[in-house]
Amino acid sequence: MNRQIFDCLVWAAYLTDWKGPAEGEQPSGYIVILGDKTITENFRCDHGIAAQTILLGAREIGLGGCMLAAINHKKLRPLLNVGDELEVLLVIALGRPAERVCLEDVGVDGSIRYWRDSDGVHHVPKRSLDEMIVSVH
Ligand SMILES: Cc1cc2nc3c(=O)[nH]c(=O)nc-3n(C[C@H](O)[C@H](O)[C@H](O)COP(=O)(O)O)c2cc1C
Structure with missing residues (x-):
């Protein structure tokens, strides 16, 4: 599943000759932050606050992470069975830092x-x- 999620993300777009973390250094887990559109259509900066807090907490326990918004939604949504009422807002990649x-x-x-x-x-x-x-x- 991790490999399949990895393939839905775009890493470091400025680095056109770098394909992202190498095999063996790829994230060992992901948190996908969803917005429930039955509650609101406008999530403002809430997911950013949540993502930053999660990343700071991860760092505190020795993990590294990265928030990603360059997401192939068409691929990720069916992979994770994301319902129509939910919007994929951010993906957080987590793992032991190697970089x-x-x-x-x-x-x-x-x-x-x-x-x-x-x-x-x-x-x-x-x-x-x-x-x-x-x-x-
Ligand atoms: C809202 C948001 C979306 C981002 N999306 C991506 C992304 O899709 N792919 C990526 O490689 N980096 C993305 N980044 C950049 C990384 O998450 C990270 O901020 C960047 O590598 C700088 O790391 P630093 O803030 O720890 O220095 C995004 C950052 C933010 C704040």
């Missing part, structure tokens, strides 16, 4: 495109806190 990830400062060109070096280390540019805070009074 080396390096946070980088965003360069002068402002690009936030991540890259992998020849040792397979994943570099992720992050904006500085100063840039994120619009104003302080």
Whole structure:
């Protein structure tokens, strides 16, 4: 089932020559966050809050994870028997972390495109806190 769910997801779209985690390093479990449309049609940011909380909790117990929204819905819905009243909002992939990830400062060109070096280390540019805070009074 994990393999079938993996095949419904798009990993790191910026990295066109990287097909995602290699065999043996793929997620060992997934949480699919669903929205119940009989309750509301507008889930606002609730699934994002839930996903981030789950990921922080996962980290706390030594797991790594990634939230994914690039989902092949046509493939995933029948695979998991998702009913018509439910919307697939996010998929969270979980597992024991194997990747080396390096946070980088965003360069002068402002690009936030991540890259992998020849040792397979994943570099992720992050904006500085100063840039994120619009104003302080
Ligand atoms: C709403 C949302 C959707 C995302 N969807 C995908 C996705 O479909 N595929 C993917 O590889 N990364 C996706 N990401 C990026 C990863 O979840 C993760 O945020 C990114 O690798 C940066 O990791 P970091 O925040 O731990 O630095 C998404 C992030 C967010 C916030």
